[in-house]
Amino acid sequence: MNSWMTFLLLNYVAFSFAEDDIIVQLWKKTGKIRGHVLKSGKGKDYYAFQEIPYAVPPIGHNRFKEPIEAEDWNGILNTTVNKKVCMQNNALAYTKIPDSMEMSEDCLFINVYTPVRPNNRRKVVLPVLFWIHAGGYFYGSGAYQYWNPKFFIDAGIVVVTMNYRFGPFGFLTTADNVIPANLGLKDIVLAYEWVLRNIHLFGGNINRITIGGQSAGGFSAGFLQLSKKLRGKARAFIIESGSPLLPIAIQEDPRYLAFSMGKALDPTFNSTNSKDLLNKLRQASASDIVMANVRNERYPLDLGTRSIIWVPVIENADDPNAVVTSPMHEAVLRGDFTHAPLLTGYCSEEFRFFIRNLTLEDLQTEGTSFDRNASYIIHPNLHVSKSDLQTAASKYRSIYTNRTFGTDPSAFVKYNSGDAFVIPGIRYAELVSKFSPVFLYQFSYLGEMDGLSFLPNVTGTDSVAHTAELKYLFGGVEGFAGEPEDYSQSDQLTMKRMVTLWTNFIKYQNPTPNSNQLLDNVIWPRLRASDIQYLDINRNLEVRYNPKSYKEVKKVLTQYIQPPLTVF
Template identity: 25%
Template sequence: MMAMLGIFVAVTVFLEVASAASLGVVYTEGGMVSGENIRLGWRRHMDVFRGIPFADIPGRFEKPKRHPGWDGVLKATEYRKRCLQVNLIMTETRGSEDCLYLNIWVPHSGSVSSNLPVMVWIYGGAFLVGGSMGANFLDNYLYSGQEIADRGNVIVVTLGYRVGTLGFLSAGDSSLPGNYGLWDQQAAIAWVNRNIRSFGGDPDNITIFGESAGGASVSFQTLTPHNKGLFKRAISQSGVALCPWAINKNPRRFAEEVALKVNCPTDNKMVACLKMTDAAALTLAGTLSLTSSPDHPLLFNLLLSPVIDGDFLPDDPSKLFHNAAKIDYIAGVNDMDGHIFTSLDVPSINSQLVDTPIEDVKRLLASYTREKGKPGLDNAYSVYTSTWGSNPSRETVKKTVVDIGTDYIFLVPTQAALYHHATNATTGRTYSYLFSQPNRMGGIGRPYPSWVGADHADDLQYVFGKPFTTPLGYWPKHRDVSRYMIAYWTNFAKTGDPNKGDSKVPATWPKFTSTGHQFLEINSKMNANYVGQKLRLRYVHFWTSVLPNLPTVVSE
C-alpha cells in the first residue's frame, strides 16, 4: 500500500513538473529574455522577469530613446538599481543614471497564459524618490506584483523613471523643458504595448495605476496627447494632475537655485553648465527642505514636479481632459491622506496630551488661502469650524487640521478631476472611492492617536497583498480589505467595471456621474451601505467655487 502511495506521489509530482507552465525564453524587440519560474501551488506557476530594459541609458535632460538591443539571452533575474536620487534624509545619493528597466509578473494556471489583462504600476515619492520595487524589508518588496497577478489573474508590470533634478528640473523654456520622468513612464507604457503579447498579455487591455506622485503621473499620462491608443484604463490613488503640488508654475526660479548650488551661472549658459555637472551633485542640489510650519506648510516645498511644457502637457491639465474621453478611470483618496503632511506642519495634532491651538488652524488655512488674503481666511475658517459648537474638543480641533490638509492637498483636486473626466467622457467610465481603513499605528502606546484614519500611502499594503505575503503582521480584517481592493482593481482592469470580472466584491460600486458624484467607501467593514454620494460636498464647493471667486490679493 505504501509503495503504491509512493508511486502515486511520484507520478503526481512528475506530472506537475512536466506541466509546469512557463514562457521559457521570450522574444522582445531588444532581444531574447529569460526570467524565473516559481511554483505557487497545485498547477499554479508564475514567470517573473526582473530588470528588462525598456529604453537606453538616458542622456542628461533628454527624452528616453529606444534600447539598441542585446545579443544572446538576457537573464532577467535581478532587480536593477533605482534612478539616481537622494536618500530619505537627503544627505547623500543612491541609485544610478542607468535605471530605465521594468519588471513583469505573469501568472499561469495549468497551461501557459495568453491574452491576459495587463496592469502597469507607477510608483510615488513626490517626484523626488522611489523605485519600481518600493521599500524592501527582508527581501519582501512593497511593489512585488505577485499577489495581484496571482489573485487577479492579470500580468503586473512595475517600471523605473527618473526623479528629482534629473527627472523634473526645468528652465521653463525649450532649453530645459523638463518632464523627463513623465517621458520615461510613457516610454515604458509604449514598450509594454509593443511587447507584452510575447509575455501572454493583451496589448489592447492595459491599465496604468499609481499612488501619490504616481497617481498624478497616471493622470498626466491620460491627459497627454502622446498616449493615444496605448492603454485603456487608469487608476489614480491619492494624486491627480490637478493637485496643488503636481504642477510647478514657476520652474525657472528653482532651476536657478539648483544652478547656484552647483556653481553654474543663471544666464543663457546655465543649461550647458548643468549638463556637464556631476550627476550626484546635481541630485543633491535638488533636495527639498523638510522644515515646515503652519505659516509655510511642507506642501510649498515640493518644487520638483511636472511643468506645462507645450509638448507632453500642451496646456493646463484642466483643459486636457478631452484626451481621456475613452479611458475608463478610477480615482480616490484616503480619508486622512493629509495627516502625514499636517503632522509635520502642526506637530501637536499627534499629541494625546497637548492641545492644538486654534491659532494654528487659522495659520494653516491662511497659508492655503494666501492669494485671497483675509476674506479667504475668514471664509475658510467659518466653513471648517461650522460644526465645532462653542467649545470644540481637543480631538475635534486636531481632526479639523487633518481634514484641511486632506481636502486641499488631495481630496478636492481628485473630486475635480473625476468631475472633469465624467463631463468629457465619451466611452470612458468614471469611478470614485474613499479608502478609510484606520491606520495601524494609531492607538494606546503607539505613535498616532486612535482617531487617525487611513493616512497617505496606507492603501499600498492592501493593493499589493501584504496581509497575504506577511500574514503574521496583520489581522483577518486586513486580509479582507486586501482581498476587496485586489478584486475591484483587477475586475476593473479586465472589464472596465470594478464589479464585473472573476472576483467577488462586497458591494456594487456605482459609476461617478457629473450630477450624482457617487463614490464607494472601502474598508474591512464595507457592505452595500458603504456607497455614498457628493463626498464632502460643502468643502469641495468652498475650494472649487467660493474661494476662486474671491478677489486675488496676493499674486503667487
Template identity: 30%
Template sequence: MNYTGNEDCLFINVHTPKMPCVRKNNVLPVMVWIHGGGFTFGSGNDDEFGPDYLIEYDVIIVTFNYRLGVLGFLSLGNSDVPGNAALKDQNLALKWVHDNIKNFGGNKYQITIFGESAGSASVHYQTLSPLSLGLFQNVIMQSGCSISNWAFQENPIQAAFNLGKVLGFMDINVGNLVSFLREQSSEILILNQRKKFDPEIGEETSFLPCKEIPGTGKNFLIEDPETVLKSQQFADVSYIIGITDKEGILMLPEIVGEPEKLIKVTGDENLKKNIPRSLCNGCDKMDSIVADVKKFYFNDSKITWENISLYVDLATDVLFTAGVKRTIDYLSVKTSVSVYVYLFTFEGKLGDTKSHISKLIDNLPKGAAHADDLGYLFHRIIIDDLTISKKSHEVKTIKRICTLWTNFAKLSDPNEENFGVIWKKYNSKSPQYLDIGYTLKTVDSDLLPNRTEFWNNAYSLYVKSNE
C-alpha cells in the first residue's frame, strides 16, 4: 500500500454553472457527492470526479474529502476516541453546505446527497444519524449500503489493539494505547493499518464505521445500522438506490493467474466470512447456509475460469445485492419516503473498472462491473485519451443518467417525459426497477429476482430459526 495525501484533508469543492451575481435571485438545486474507496482510499477531487457532465443540467455540484482508514475510523469506545470521525467529517461538510451554499447561488432546501460504493454506504449512514437530520432532501445510493459486511466494524477496539501490536504495543490499557498511537506519524499508521499482527492466525484489520457508546461525546451512531433500519428511525426523504449487474467482476484481479486463490475464495471458509452478518452472526446454521449457497450458485460444481461467471454472480450478491435489496425492503415499509430502484447494465468504453480488468483477464462475463457507472456521471482524467463520438451509446448514456439524477435533485422525481419510460416508485407488492442499459426500460420485478428471492428465503429460514 502506498501513502499519498494528507490528514489535513477537509476541503470542499463547489462547482457552479454560473456565478450568483449572474443568476440574481434564481437559486439552484445542489448535489453533494461523497466519494468511495473502501473507506480507505480515494478523494473527491476533480481528476476523479469532474463535474463537467452534471453541471450542464443547471445544478451545483459539491465534492469534498474526509479522513480515511485508521485516521477516520479508529475507535476505542471512549470520549477520547469514540469513533466515526470520518462520518462526522461528512456531517460537518453537509452542515457547511446547508449554511453557506446560498453564497454560491444554491438552495439549501434542495440538497441531494449521493455516492458510490463506500460513498454510497456513507450516504446511507447520513440518513441514519440524527446529527444529519434536515441537511438534505434527496438521497442517491449507488452500489453500497450500511448493512453490507464490508461497511461496518463490530469490534473496533480489537482492531485498534491489533494495529498497536503490529507497531510493537503489547499493553492492554486503552489510555496507554491512545498515547502510543498519537506518537506515531500518520504515514506509519496508514502504512500499517491493514497488516496482520499474527500472519498465522490474525485477521486483516479494517477500520470502518461502528456503533458508538452513548455519552462518548456527540455521537453519530449509537446502534448498529440494521437496528436503526428496523426501527424506521431513518430520514424521511426520497431515495434512488441500485447496483450494477456484474459488481463482482471487481474481485477477479485478486485471483487471476493463481488457481489456488480461486479454490480458496470459493471454499467454505471464505464463503462463511462473506455470508451477510445479519443472516447468521454467530449462529450454528452456518454450514447449512454455505451448503445452500454452493448449491444455488455453483450447483455443486467446481469453479474454473470457464465458469467464472458463477463466482461473479455470487460475489455481486454477497457484497452488494443482498444488502441493497434488504435496504430497499426497509425503506419501502416507511410510507413517508419514496424509493426508486435501478439496475445499471450498460457496458461501454467509459466503464473504466471493467476496461482495466479486461486487460488482465480474457472473456470477462458480460455486464457492468462495480463502479462502471461513474464514467457516465463524472468526467474522469483516467479516460481522457478515449475518443467518444457524440452519437455514441456512451454519450447517450451520459445524457440519460445525468438527466435522471438531476431531475431527481430538482423535483424528487427522476422521470423525464422525453425518455418514453415511466420509472415508478418501488412497491413491494408490485416491484419495478429501471434497467439503465443501451436503452432505458422498466422491469416489473425485483432486482435480479431469482437471486434476491434466494436471499429472502434464506433470511426467512435461518433468521427465524435462530431467534
C-alpha cells in the first residue's frame, strides 16, 4: 500500500471514530458524557444521552435531605443506557419495570434527546420539552424505556426527561426542616436548573422551554408554574390529567403520616422527636421503607387515587428552598404564578383506569360507602364545615344522579372522574386564562393504540381512561407498543394529530397557529372564563363548550368551601 492510500485510510478511521464518539463537556466542568445515536419515528438519526447524574446520590447521610448538585467526575461518563428506577412499591409498577432495570435510591438522573448533533458549530436553538413523568408520586420513571421521544424529535424538539424521588423518599416530611418537605419537587427543580445551564450544548434554547407532564407529572408542572423558585423561567406549560388544585395533590397533616411511617417500621417506636424519626428512617433499609404499610387512618379510603398519601405539602414561605409556599387555589386566584401559555385537559372518563380490577358489584359497594359518608363525596381538603357537609355532598351527588351512587354505578364513575381530575383541572385552566392564554382539551378517542379497551366501561362509548392520550404521543412502556403502522388508519391519524397539536404548542405556544387539513382546518380557541371552550379530540376535532358539568359543580363548591383555599 502506498503512502497516499495509507494516509487516506488513517484519516478515514480517525474521522469515523470522531463521528461515532459523541462527547459533550457539561457546564462548570462537571464532566464529559458520551451519547449515542437512536432512530426517530421517521428513521432519522438523533442523539441520546441517558442517565446523566444531576444530583449527588440521595443515599446514606443524604437520605431525606434536599438534593445536592452533582459533583465533578474525571474522564468520560458513558450515558447511553438507563439502568435504574427510583424505589417504588406498586403491582402496576412491577409489571412495567423492564427486566434490564433495577430499583435503587441512587436514581437522580436526567436524559436528553436532541435531533441535532451536540457541539455542532451551527447556531441551532431548538424548542425544548422538559417532561415530568407520571405515577401518582409513588411509581414510574423518566427513562427511555418508559418515554420514547421519537415523534417529538421528528418535529425538531429537544426532549428532556428525569427521575425524581417519590413515595416516602420524596414526600415524607416532619414539617420542621429535620426532614425537609417536597424533596421530590426539589429534585425536579434541580433537574430543571441543570437544563438551564446545559441545554444549549444540545441545541436547545433556554428561552423556549415548555414544562410538561401527565397525572402526577401534571401536578408537578402546575406546582412549578405556581412556584416562585422558577418564576418566569419557562416559556409555556403542558398539564395533562392533572392540576395543583386536585384534592389528592396535597398533604395537610404531614407529621402524622411521617410518624406513622416510624411506627410501621418499628411498632415500639413511640417518639415524637423529629430527629429520632430521621435516625430510625436512616437505619432502615430502602426496601423496608418502600414496603411499609402506612395508611391515612384519618381518611381511610382506598378507592382509586384517594389512597395516595405521599404527595406535596405547603412549606414555610420564609424557607429560601421552598417550592410550594402558599395555598394553591388562593395563589392562582390572585395571579401569583408564572404567566405563560398553558395547554391542559383530560381524558373523557379518567376514572376507568382506576376501576380496572373492580366488578360491577364492587362499584355498587363502593358507591354505597360514599352514599353513607359525606366526607368521601366532599374531600376534607376542600375545608367544608361539618354543619354544611351533608348538604354540600347531597347537592354534589345530585349533579350526577337523582338516585344513589350505590344504585347508579355509571354516575359514580362520572363523579369520580370529575372530582379526582376533571373539575379541579378545568378550575385551574379557568383561573389561569384570566392572565395567560389557555388551550383546554378533552381526549375522547377510543382506539386500539392505547391498549385500554379491556377496562370496565359503564358510562358509554367515548369513555376514554386516564393515560390514554399518552399512547398517541410517546413510544415505550408509557406510550404505545410496536410501530404506528401496526394500528388502524384512524389510530395513525389520531397520533399524527396529537403530535402536531402538542409540538405546535411547544414551538409557537399555540396548538393551531394556522389552518391545517390534517387538523380538519380547526382553529383551537383560547379558553374564555366567561364561556369555557375546549377542543374535543375524537375521530373528528370539534370545538365545544361548558365541559363535564363544570358550571354545576363549581356552583356547589364555591358556595361551601372555606379558607384556606388550597384545592378545588
